[in-house]
Amino acid sequence: MPNLKELKNRISSVKSTRKITSAMKMVAASKLRRAQELAESSRVYADSLSFILSSLAGNTKNSADLPEILTGRENSKISLLIINSSDRGLCGGFNSNLFRNAKKWISDQQGQGKSVKIMTVGKKASSFYKKTDLDIVASFEDLNSNDRQLQVSDEIKNKIMELFENNEIDEVSILFNKFVSAISQEPTYQSLIPLSNEETSEDESEANIAVFEFEPDKNELLEYLVPRNFLTQIYRSVLESSASEHAARMTSMDNATRNAGDMIDRLTLTYNRTRQAFITKELIEIISGAEAV
Amino acid sequence: MINLKVVSPQKVIFEKEVEMAVLPGAEGDFAAMPNHSPFISSLRPGQMAIMSSNKVDESFFVSGGLVMLKEKVCEVLVDQIEPLSDVNSSNYQQSKTYQELEGNETALGTFEQVVNNPPYK
Numbered sequence: 288m289p290n291l292k293e294l295k296n297r298i299s300s301v302k303s304t305r306k307i308t309s310a311m312k313m314v315a316a317s318k319l320r321r322a323q324e325l326a327e328s329s330r331v332y333a334d335s336l337s338f339i340l341s342s343l344a345g346n347t348k349n350s351a352d353l354p355e356i357l358t359g360r361e362n363s364k365i366s367l368l369i370i371n372s373s374d375r376g377l378c379g380g381f382n383s384n385l386f387r388n389a390k391k392w393i394s395d396q397q398g399q400g401k402s403v404k405i406m407t408v409g410k411k412a413s414s415f416y417k418k419t420d421l422d423i424v425a426s427f428e429d430l431n432s433n434d435r436q437l438q439v440s441d442e443i444k445n446k447i448m449e450l451f452e453n454n455e456i457d458e459v460s461i462l463f464n465k466f467v468s469a470i471s472q473e474p475t476y477q478s479l480i481p482l483s484n485e486e487t488s489e490d491e492s493e494a495n496i497a498v499f500e501f502e503p504d505k506n507e508l509l510e511y512l513v514p515r516n517f518l519t520q521i522y523r524s525v526l527e528s529s530a531s532e533h534a535a536r537m538t539s540m541d542n543a544t545r546n547a548g549d550m551i552d553r554l555t556l557t558y559n560r561t562r563q564a565f566i567t568k569e570l571i572e573i574i575s576g577a578e579a580v
Numbered sequence: 581m582i583n584l585k586v587v588s589p590q591k592v593i594f595e596k597e598v599e600m601a602v603l604p605g606a607e608g609d610f611a612a613m614p615n616h617s618p619f620i621s622s623l624r625p626g627q628m629a630i631m632s633s634n635k636v637d638e639s640f641f642v643s644g645g646l647v648m649l650k651e652k653v654c655e656v657l658v659d660q661i662e663p664l665s666d667v668n669s670s671n672y673q674q675s676k677t678y679q680e681l682e683g684n685e686t687a688l689g690t691f692e693q694v695v696n697n698p699p700y701k
Binding site: 325328329331332335336338339342343433437498499500501502503507508511512515518519522 | 587588589590591592605606607617618619620621622646648655657
């Protein structure tokens with residue numbers, strides 16, 4: 288028969304766990320709202336920029352005129368994958384989904400005879416990939432404020448430009464959890480080098496209608512635009528990932544709160560039954576004691 | 581009137597109808613007015629002015645960026661923008677360093693040069 292005191296302790300500990308998870312859920316919900324706003328308000332800049340870039344690239348008919356960093360190298364051997372994870376846990380399958388997906392991607396690339404390098408964003412990815420034998424070129428952590436997110440995006444951009452120029456990498460892709468809705472996030476790849484096709488063709492018809500004049504000339508403008516575009520794409524993926532993280536945490540904490548509630552109900556039931564059993568037992572003892580006399 | 585939209589990587593800073601905006605283009609200042617031919621240019625650090633009936637309504641310090649000009653729309657993608665009155669030599673220095681890091685060496689000039697050289701007469 289379970290001990291009454293033990294049960295009581297158990298109930299109170301589950302209750303305090305429930306308090307914590309429900310508080311975390313609320314915090315995540317309010318952070319999610321902010322992160323979503325940020326992701327949405329950054330979209331205007333990103334869209335305009337990719338429009339400008341596509342009208343520039345679309346204007347240059349001969350793709351050989353475009354810089355390597357836009358079109359990619361012909362014989363690419365080394366790919367870099369930037370993995371956007373979270374800094375903290377307790378967000379359900381957020382990180383493990385990502386890592387599982389990345390694993391598949393990496394073996395795919397290796398199957399094509401390419402070697403893979405990794406760049407991690409967030410503590411979870413850096414501690415996970417430390418244990419693997421993959422080549423980690425850089426790790427970024429503590430993306431806890433918006434300024435920091437921008438700063439990290441800038442550092443990542445500088446790093447990939449440097450690596451590309453030194454021929455240490457030929458391709459760059461970025462992996463992040465795309466924010467679909469508050470209950471669904473999906474791991475998404477985006478290619479930075481070469482520039483993904485949808486980026487150049489998306490607005491092409493529109494871009495061709497207006498023939499722009501460029502100042503300074505196209506090449507100089509491209510030189511300015513390409514890094515800027517990297518920064519924006521990276522920043523955007525960081526923001527998407529942070530919105531997804533909060534959404535994932537919100538759902539998983541909601542589940543945890545509900546589970547704790549169920550557990551408390553079950554435990555309370557057991558507690559009451561046990562208590563009643565004790566009373567009955569005591570009564571039987573007293574009655575049979577009285578009968579014996 | 582032309583629709584002037586100023587956007588930073590984080591957010592839309594403002595969007596309004598203006599008569600004319602003077603922008604510090606990489607190869608010289610230019611004015612954005614309705615029916616300008618489609619035009620894309622990068623910006624050097626300098627002053628941006630919003631004008632109506634030949635006088636300046638507002639002026640800003642822009643640390644660099646891009647501008648896309650269409651018939652009725654002028655989209656300015658800035659790195660940083662402040663009302664000119666909020667700029668002092670220390671935060672100017674900051675954005676100057678930032679520009680240099682970016683490898684953008686277009687006519688930076690000193691703080692005094694930028695502030696005391698309005699792009700309009």
